[in-house]
Amino acid sequence: MLNLVIGELTKLKRKKITICTIIAACMFPIPVAIMVIANSYDMKNIFAMLVQLGDCFMMPLMLGMFAMIFFYMEQDLDTMKNMRLIPVPMGKWLCAKLMVIALVSVIYSVVTIFASFLIGLVVGDISGIWSNFIINVLIGILMCAALLPMIALIINQKNNYIVTGILIFIFVMLNFIFIMSITKIPAWALPFLPIAAVYRFLLPYTAVKMTIYLEEITLSGLQFAGAMLCTIFISVIFIIFGFHKKYSR
Amino acid sequence: MSDYVIETKQLTKVYGDQTAVNAVNLHVKKGQIYGLLGRNGAGKTTIMKMILGLTSITSGEANVFGKNIKGQEKRVYPRIGAIIETPGFYPNLTGTENLEIFARLRGTAAPNAVKNALEVVGLPYKDKKLFGKYSLGMKQRLGIANAILHDPELLILDEPTNGLDPIGIAEVRNFIKDLSASRGKTILISSHILSEIQLLADDIGIIDHGVLLEESSMSELEKKNRKYILLQVSDVPKAALILERQFQQKNYSVQDDHTLRLYDTSLDMGAVNKELVVQDVTVISSGLCNDTLEDYFKRITGGEGIA
Numbered sequence: 220m221l222n223l224v225i226g227e228l229t230k231l232k233r234k235k236i237t238i239c240t241i242i243a244a245c246m247f248p249i250p251v252a253i254m255v256i257a258n259s260y261d262m263k264n265i266f267a268m269l270v271q272l273g274d275c276f277m278m279p280l281m282l283g284m285f286a287m288i289f290f291y292m293e294q295d296l297d298t299m300k301n302m303r304l305i306p307v308p309m310g311k312w313l314c315a316k317l318m319v320i321a322l323v324s325v326i327y328s329v330v331t332i333f334a335s336f337l338i339g340l341v342v343g344d345i346s347g348i349w350s351n352f353i354i355n356v357l358i359g360i361l362m363c364a365a366l367l368p369m370i371a372l373i374i375n376q377k378n379n380y381i382v383t384g385i386l387i388f389i390f391v392m393l394n395f396i397f398i399m400s401i402t403k404i405p406a407w408a409l410p411f412l413p414i415a416a417v418y419r420f421l422l423p424y425t426a427v428k429m430t431i432y433l434e435e436i437t438l439s440g441l442q443f444a445g446a447m448l449c450t451i452f453i454s455v456i457f458i459i460f461g462f463h464k465k466y467s468r
Numbered sequence: 469m470s471d472y473v474i475e476t477k478q479l480t481k482v483y484g485d486q487t488a489v490n491a492v493n494l495h496v497k498k499g500q501i502y503g504l505l506g507r508n509g510a511g512k513t514t515i516m517k518m519i520l521g522l523t524s525i526t527s528g529e530a531n532v533f534g535k536n537i538k539g540q541e542k543r544v545y546p547r548i549g550a551i552i553e554t555p556g557f558y559p560n561l562t563g564t565e566n567l568e569i570f571a572r573l574r575g576t577a578a579p580n581a582v583k584n585a586l587e588v589v590g591l592p593y594k595d596k597k598l599f600g601k602y603s604l605g606m607k608q609r610l611g612i613a614n615a616i617l618h619d620p621e622l623l624i625l626d627e628p629t630n631g632l633d634p635i636g637i638a639e640v641r642n643f644i645k646d647l648s649a650s651r652g653k654t655i656l657i658s659s660h661i662l663s664e665i666q667l668l669a670d671d672i673g674i675i676d677h678g679v680l681l682e683e684s685s686m687s688e689l690e691k692k693n694r695k696y697i698l699l700q701v702s703d704v705p706k707a708a709l710i711l712e713r714q715f716q717q718k719n720y721s722v723q724d725d726h727t728l729r730l731y732d733t734s735l736d737m738g739a740v741n742k743e744l745v746v747q748d749v750t751v752i753s754s755g756l757c758n759d760t761l762e763d764y765f766k767r768i769t770g771g772e773g774i775a
């Protein structure tokens with residue numbers, strides 16, 4: 220298993236998408252910093268912005284592009300036959316790939332926290348940095364689950380970067396609309412908007428100020444757990460199905 | 469238990485309404501080099517993919533080491549090294565890095581496996597050049613290196629000399645021969661180049677339009693097709709008539725307006741020449757010839773032959 224993960228990581232060496240992902244993660248806080256300094260925001264504002272724009276928008280988009288290239292790699296480069304003739308156990312291979320994607324998402328969260336800390340230092344407010352740290356780790360973990368539908372979508376598409384790219388964008392945008400608005404999401408739609416669900420579940424810890432509207436749209440633990448389990452269940456079935464199809468072609 | 473490392477029985481593959489492989493019975497003996505010869509699109513790759521279980525079998529069966537591969541991949545694949553069509557590797561990695569990934573995943577490979585394999589195919593170890601910058605010949609060599617990485621008993625090589633220059637082809641041929649001769653490996657190799665197979669193989673299978681037209685040992689094939697009598701005469705139809713009537717010869721072919729080929733080399737040519745002259749057919753020349761395998765290939769495929 221470890222060999223598989225190391226192998227998958229090696230395959231990313233010198234790849235453009237790897238470099239892009241890293242640069243995007245590191246560059247993203249800069250515009251946030253500029254806005255923060257221009258408006259003399261405090262820590263709560265900085266953190267709210269990083270969660271909204273970074274964790275819930277930039278990160279899913281980047282991770283989607285990354286996962287797309289990562290999952291299409293073998294077929295694109297015709298190395299599937301080499302993997303199959305070893306033979307690499309399909310289940311373990313899928314797990315290794317998912318673990319690498321989870322790793323990227325964790326790295327992204329760490330960068331976000333670090334960025335909020337740096338920006339905080341600049342504006343002279345680093346209050347609540349530890350609680351922010353814990354919340355962001357939590358977001359990172361929950362976001363891994365929330366991105367499963369996107370990965371299911373990627374795996375079940377033919378290797379068409381443009382179509383899949385557009386679908387990823389639509390998925391992230393739909394979620395983002397509900398992150399920025401205070402419209403209630405009907406219960407049946409929650410499993411399909413998992414990024415928004417994560418955001419609304421953790422709203423009390425990330426919002427600058429809890430208003431009555433925000434309280435109304437905050438998800439209870441039960442609602443959230445139900446929606447997430449539903450998302451995970453459906454996604455995992457489709458991921459296994461799609462990966463099996465790609466693998467045995 | 470058969471002695472064959474690979475044996476197929478009525479192996480058939482149908483793509484849509486096209487029968488790419490049609491009831492093929494291959495027999496690859498242990499320790500031998502088996503050359504699968506066929507033109508582009510003959511079905512060589514498809515046969516190899518079915519043997520390896522990389523594509524489904526429409527009907528018939530393919531046994532490797534006496535077993536059906538399906539469900540046995542974990543036990544059988546480590547005993548096989550294969551290249552199928554173009555070599556597939558990661559272009560952002562060096563040749564060594566590529567092989568190290570696969571060696572690591574195999575787990576069974578010896579510590580020096582990557583270095584040794586690269587040495588065999590004549591590529592530098594720990595070179596900085598990325599696979600994406602490799603020439604076609606280098607790519608092909610890396611593909612072969614990957615196939616021999618884990619020291620398998622059976623090699624299945626689909627056109628391994630594709631894209632190599634003449635010296636490269638000779639090199640690859642030599643080490644393939646060596647793998648069989650000194651290390652006892654069984655090798656199934658495909659090619660569309662007749663001379664290549666002729667120089668390399670112990671056994672040969674000729675495939676055309678998915679049908680295995682002939683399967684025999686190389687030496688037998690050479691014996692069987694080597695000799696014929698080339699007869700040049702002024703009047704071919706008349707000569708043919710005389711051969712059939714007076715000498716009971718049916719095993720001949722007409723090459724052109726003035727030339728006949730007689731495949732019964734035990735024929736008394738003195739008598740034939742005399743009789744032809746008597747019957748007013750001028751004999752321009754007559755003599756024993758060696759048929760090349762290429763002619764033979766042309767004849768049995770009924771086509772243009774092969775370069």
Ligand SMILES: Nc1ncnc2c1ncn2[C@@H]1O[C@H](COP(=O)(O)OP(=O)(O)OP(=O)(O)O)[C@@H](O)[C@H]1O
Pocket residue numbers: 483488506507508509510511512513514515660
């Ligand atoms: N995936 C596929 N779908 C449909 N037809 C296919 C497929 N793969 C191969 N064929 C057809 O099967 C026939 C045999 O193809 P194959 O690749 O086995 O030939 P080959 O002998 O390896 O040729 P070459 O020397 O060009 O490599 C061809 O007519 C080809 O068009």
Ligand SMILES: [Mg+2]
Pocket residue numbers: 512513514553626
């Ligand atoms: Mg082929």
